[in-house]
Amino acid sequence: MATYELKNKKNPPISEIGVIKWLHENLFSSLFNSILTLFALYLLYLIIPPLADWLYFGAEFGNVTNDQCTREAACWTYIGKKINLYIYGFYPEEHYWRIHLTFALVAVFSFIPRLFKNNPHRFKLIAFLFISYPILAFYLLYGGIGLEVVETHKWGGLTLTIIIAAVGIVASFPIGILMALGRQSKMKVIRFFSVLYIEFIRGVPLITILFMASVVLPLFFSEGIDVDKLLRALIGITLFQAAYIAEVIRGGLQAIPRGQYEAADAMGLSFFQKTSLIILPQALKISIPNIVGSFISLFKDTTLVLIIGLFDMLAIVGLSTSDVNWLGRETEGYVFVAFVLWIILYSMSKYSKNIEKRYNTELDKEKL
Amino acid sequence: MSSNDKQIIQINNLNKWYGDFHALNNINLTVNEGEIVVICGPSGSGKSTLIRCINYLEKFQEGEIIVDGTSIADDVKKIRQVRSEVSMVFQHFNLFPHLTILDNLTLAPIWVHQNKKEDATERALALLDRVGIKDQAEKYPNQLSGGQQQRVAIARSLCTSPKIMLFDEPTSALDPEMISEVLDVMVELAKEGMTMVCVTHEMGFAKKVADSMIFMDEGQIIETNKPDEFFKNPESDRLKLFLNQILDK
Numbered sequence: 328m329a330t331y332e333l334k335n336k337k338n339p340p341i342s343e344i345g346v347i348k349w350l351h352e353n354l355f356s357s358l359f360n361s362i363l364t365l366f367a368l369y370l371l372y373l374i375i376p377p378l379a380d381w382l383y384f385g386a387e388f389g390n391v392t393n394d395q396c397t398r399e400a401a402c403w404t405y406i407g408k409k410i411n412l413y414i415y416g417f418y419p420e421e422h423y424w425r426i427h428l429t430f431a432l433v434a435v436f437s438f439i440p441r442l443f444k445n446n447p448h449r450f451k452l453i454a455f456l457f458i459s460y461p462i463l464a465f466y467l468l469y470g471g472i473g474l475e476v477v478e479t480h481k482w483g484g485l486t487l488t489i490i491i492a493a494v495g496i497v498a499s500f501p502i503g504i505l506m507a508l509g510r511q512s513k514m515k516v517i518r519f520f521s522v523l524y525i526e527f528i529r530g531v532p533l534i535t536i537l538f539m540a541s542v543v544l545p546l547f548f549s550e551g552i553d554v555d556k557l558l559r560a561l562i563g564i565t566l567f568q569a570a571y572i573a574e575v576i577r578g579g580l581q582a583i584p585r586g587q588y589e590a591a592d593a594m595g596l597s598f599f600q601k602t603s604l605i606i607l608p609q610a611l612k613i614s615i616p617n618i619v620g621s622f623i624s625l626f627k628d629t630t631l632v633l634i635i636g637l638f639d640m641l642a643i644v645g646l647s648t649s650d651v652n653w654l655g656r657e658t659e660g661y662v663f664v665a666f667v668l669w670i671i672l673y674s675m676s677k678y679s680k681n682i683e684k685r686y687n688t689e690l691d692k693e694k695l
Numbered sequence: 696m697s698s699n700d701k702q703i704i705q706i707n708n709l710n711k712w713y714g715d716f717h718a719l720n721n722i723n724l725t726v727n728e729g730e731i732v733v734i735c736g737p738s739g740s741g742k743s744t745l746i747r748c749i750n751y752l753e754k755f756q757e758g759e760i761i762v763d764g765t766s767i768a769d770d771v772k773k774i775r776q777v778r779s780e781v782s783m784v785f786q787h788f789n790l791f792p793h794l795t796i797l798d799n800l801t802l803a804p805i806w807v808h809q810n811k812k813e814d815a816t817e818r819a820l821a822l823l824d825r826v827g828i829k830d831q832a833e834k835y836p837n838q839l840s841g842g843q844q845q846r847v848a849i850a851r852s853l854c855t856s857p858k859i860m861l862f863d864e865p866t867s868a869l870d871p872e873m874i875s876e877v878l879d880v881m882v883e884l885a886k887e888g889m890t891m892v893c894v895t896h897e898m899g900f901a902k903k904v905a906d907s908m909i910f911m912d913e914g915q916i917i918e919t920n921k922p923d924e925f926f927k928n929p930e931s932d933r934l935k936l937f938l939n940q941i942l943d944k
Contacts, residue, residue, distance in 0.1 A: 584787075584789075586785060586787050586789035587789060587791065589752055589785065589789060590783075590785065590789035590790075590791070591791075592750075592752060592778065593750055593752060593778060593781075593782065593783040593785075594778065594779075594782070594802070594803040594807060594855070595775045595776075595778035595779040595803065595807045595855075596802075596803070596806060596807060597775065600806050600807075604802065604806065605791055608793050609791075609792070609793050612793065686793075
């Protein structure tokens, strides 16, 4: 039998805490890593100062003409002067409020359901908003009764980029779900056509589909019917995206254990109830990161519409280079467009992390 | 022990094949209302397959199963009618991980039986109270222990007031210290007169509550008897061997 006195606690050695520990573990853990760290620092030293100089310190922000502007660094005056073109394309300036209202309505419409949290008709309300928004948005943007018509060839810039991406994302989602379910269907005909569709679309680059939509599709319509160029692009992009979404969701569906199907069956749920209440919510949740990844690549792919003559934000850069007052400012344009796209895509990625967390109910007990 | 002799399940000349494999070989079985039937047998003997045929989770090729007067055929409406009267408790619980415990319980009452949400919730809470986990109603399944999850699963299958309950090895996936909490709930159910068909290796449970025992091997019913005779005087050699193996443990 032995007893021991409780000893006083000691602080850990200095090499185990704070900055020193971090430096040691992350940057100088071995000779090789130390060399890499120093090399990386040297590269940063080479790149950062001139870049910062070009972007900011040497750059021109004032109200100047192209000739007065420096050639050594960025001339952000150009972006300032052309900002409307980048954002609204050729949309008439007096009608910009219609674009603003369209986007503001997204915020309003997504906020309304929060006011009716415990209302039994909440689902119907959401469905109504979801269906009425596209109609309202189209009316606002295009015009018609009481509003001056703005033809789609005047749409452009960031507005067009967002419209194409949003329509592609929203319209492709339900089609993708149906295709994914179709591919799992017990009915052979449905399965065959789903597989055919998915594999055909996935075997072809988007650019081909856009060309098809732009050049081949009109051949199917009888003469005299002129389907809008933007609409054709939207159809092409939606059909393209749907095939990818279908494959992503199929991955989620395959991850659902058989027991979930059996439990739902054993309760007497119908096929529709089983699919919409049990299987899809779980499959979609698993697929969130891949779905968002797919949407992000779609957003980037929308820049391809320039080859069929639509002026999205990227196409605007090329366009503005033919402006004699601002020759030679493409670099600023491309850097600006890249920055705007990065902001949007990075937000999407962050938002997806957020949803993943919110819907994660399968955490281990230990983590909660 | 059964109060009346109304036959609630009738299985006539049931045959099932998986490809070439004869999984169920000419099964005949009747279960009376309020009867507790325990099916045991070595793994691969077809016992799970048999009870999964009763609510048509497995298709069969020959014979018929009549549940409460309804003959199951390949008719979606009849299948759903039978399934709404028969509930099943699975080896791996099969709770829905994306729904809270309460939502797991109210799902079938609301969507299959068209109960009002308030009524379904009230009943669900009463059942959770009965299985001793009312305070976990707002949690998600994976936050509960295995024993708790299985008790939730039993409460879930009681929510629709079924006439028959099927138990497919309900304690096989549980840690040993959690088995009794689940068996206690099952014993209580048995005492209340629920018709139960249980596939289980818990012979203590079987001795305590079963009205009849069924021993299966190679897709066939080898022996049926009252529990005391079944355990004391097994007739077939296979059952003797099986009982030796399982009771020696």
